[in-house]
Amino acid sequence: MGTRPNSSTKEFQVSPSQQLALASSAMNSSSQIDGWVDKNLHPIGEAAYRSRLVETFEKNGALVLVGFFTTDFVTHVVAESAERESEAFFANSTHNVYLTDPDPALSPDHAFNRQVASSKGLIADDQIPEKSPLRAVYESHEFTDFLCALLNVDHIYPYEDDLSSINVHFAPASKELGWHFDNSSFAVTALLQAPENGGLFQYVPEVRDADAGEMAYQRVTNILDENETVTSLKFAPRDLVLFRGRNALHRVTPTEGPATRILAVFAYNDQPGIGLSDSALETFYGRNQ
16 A cells, blocks of 8 residues: 655645745746646646635635646546555444434434445545545645635645545445535545546535524425525536535435446645544544554
């Protein structure tokens, strides 16, 4: 398996006073992603371009950057990922939409206790090759600076544990991701291979207010009972997708056909030192190291 490169710091972003000292490093990082990001379509370093995207992202809570990655990026990552699909941890599980344990004080059909199904396979960060384009992009200061601008944060950080930062998800026929809210404030993904049918990303924005403790049980019930309109977010291989899923209920419908849906996840935090618990790692990866 690939090893995770050593790093003297877990912080990706630098303050303005550090920019000059790290100029050489930043140039090297930039050159490493020139073959992977289509900067003609997406000039990620330009303030005017970033500003236009921020407006859209803040309005919709979702952003699809069509053709963000090059064909070489997708070809390379699909090839290296396919070689490791046999190493993936596949799980079939049920969970509530809040990704928490049930509450025995509530009825089984209460929105908090209702169970949905999720089934997928994944390879973890420590299985991503050291020289993978996924790692080059994930660790690029140019890329993370771009994300910070879109997310309106000063810094973003990798996960503290060794499994969660970069993942590749595999969804063969009939696999799905059930309705849920994210625990993190944002998600960054790239579809690498689309299924023949199905595998649709569907969501309902602004269902709950997690910061205020409003769990929106009635709206969750309506969505689970298919009594509320849902939106499908359309994207294709080469697209970069940013999504605020903490308050938006979302799912991926079952895949159909012989082609496996393959998705790369770039997982960051807006606070340092955050890692999944051992129990969460066991649930999602089948191991805790």
